[in-house]
Amino acid sequence: xxxxxxxxxxxxxxxxxxxxxxxxxxxxxxxxxxxxxxxxxxxxxxxxxxxxxxxxxxxxxxxxxxxxxxxxxxxxxxxxxxxxxxxxxxxxxxxxxxxxxxxxxxxxxxxxxxxxxxxxxxxxxxxxxxxxxxxxxxxxxxxxxxxxxxxxxxxxxxxxxxxxxxxxxxxxxxxxxxxxxxxxxxxxxxxxxxxxxxxxxxxxxxxxxxxxxxxxxxxxxxxxxxxxxxxxxxxxxxxxxxxxxxxxxxxxxxxxxxxxxxxx
Numbered sequence: 001x002x003x004x005x006x007x008x009x010x011x012x013x014x015x016x017x018x019x020x021x022x023x024x025x026x027x028x029x030x031x032x033x034x035x036x037x038x039x040x041x042x043x044x045x046x047x048x049x050x051x052x053x054x055x056x057x058x059x060x061x062x063x064x065x066x067x068x069x070x071x072x073x074x075x076x077x078x079x080x081x082x083x084x085x086x087x088x089x090x091x092x093x094x095x096x097x098x099x100x101x102x103x104x105x106x107x108x109x110x111x112x113x114x115x116x117x118x119x120x121x122x123x124x125x126x127x128x129x130x131x132x133x134x135x136x137x138x139x140x141x142x143x144x145x146x147x148x149x150x151x152x153x154x155x156x157x158x159x160x161x162x163x164x165x166x167x168x169x170x171x172x173x174x175x176x177x178x179x180x181x182x183x184x185x186x187x188x189x190x191x192x193x194x195x196x197x198x199x200x201x202x203x204x205x206x207x208x209x210x211x212x213x214x215x216x217x218x219x220x221x222x223x224x225x226x227x228x229x230x231x232x233x234x235x236x237x238x239x240x241x242x243x244x245x246x247x248x249x250x251x252x253x254x255x256x257x258x259x260x261x262x263x264x
Contacts, residue, residue, distance in 0.1 A: 028231045030067035036090040037079040038071055040168050041141075042189035043252045044093050047073055053189070054092040056248045057109070061217070064244075065235055075167045077143035079218075086222025094218035097145055105219045105229050107236035109245050111212035111264040114150045115205045117194065118183040119176065127153065127206060130183055137162050139172040139184035147210035150185050169193055176203075188257070212264065 036058050038045045045052035055071075062069040069090070074082070082088035084103040096106050118124045122136065130136055131153060138157050142165040145151055157163050164181050166172045172184045177199060186194065186205075194200055217236050219229050239245050240262065249258035 026231060026234060028065050028067055028228055028235065030065065033068040033070055034089040035087075036061075036069050036071045036092070037074045037082065037088050038092065039074060039076045039079060041076075041093070042169060042187075042191075042193045044189050045073070053248060053252055056251070057092055057217075057245070060239065060244060060248065061235070064239060065232075076141060077167075080143055083218055083220045084222070086220050089220055089223050091218040093215045095145055095213050095215055103221050105221060105233070106214075106216040107219065107233040108214040108216040109236055109240055110216075110249065110261045111214045112188050112261050113210060113212050114146045114185055114187050114208050116150075116153075116183055116208065117176075117186045117190075117203050117205055119179070120202055120204050121179075122182045124183070124206065127208065130206075131156065134160070134162070136182040137164050137180070139164050139166060139176060139181040141166060141168060141172070144185075146185055147208055147213045149208040149210050153208075154185065173199065188253070188261070192252075212261075214264070 038054055038058065040047050041054075043052055044054045058069060058071055074088075079088065079091045080100070083091060093110075094100070094104070094106060096104075116127065116130065118130060122130070122133075124130045124133075124136075127149070130138070138154065140154055140163055146154065154163060164172075164175065166175075169186075169190060172181065173193070175181050176184055191205075194203065217232065219232055221229070224232070246258060246262045249262050252258075253261070
């Protein structure tokens, strides 16, 4: 009996030790501080409040990894340049393209659709109405990519000189109110901004009818090794699995919408 208990005790100790080693090996290497770029974008991040989904996610990522992650606020176009060069380790809420996949990896944590916000005075009821009127201009954030039909529209209108670019949402809202553009591409994070800026009554939303697009942690291939990238991807997946990401989104969206965006 004593021998059996001892053997069981040793087995449990070995098992616990193995799990501890595995957990330690599975965590990212925190031998240096990391950098992460935030961009101002609706509910994702507000510079005035220093708050938003991406800020909460970045703070949780630092806590869960045990690593020091230094955040800064940058234009989205600049973020992609720094990720490509390796001067920036991470950013958030990024979507993949063929070009971006050459210099970045992604750890998906939510998925959402895109919409066309148009001024009601345009009497636009569907996408083709907007595309078919040469006088109408579209507003877009520089370096942003969207869903399939949204990208097709933006690229088509850009070739025709019908896209006005800005560095963020606020300038686009301003020119939309002034009538210098007649529409802009938005996503669920922006709808709160639309209501807050009191233009809800003068605008309407048209769906692109595309499936939701995955968004995730952007990881620079230039600054982080493949083995370490695997650990960061696994860490983000664990945050999804245990409900951490869902709880973050439920702070900003109704529970049903939060679950729709996070569980995919």
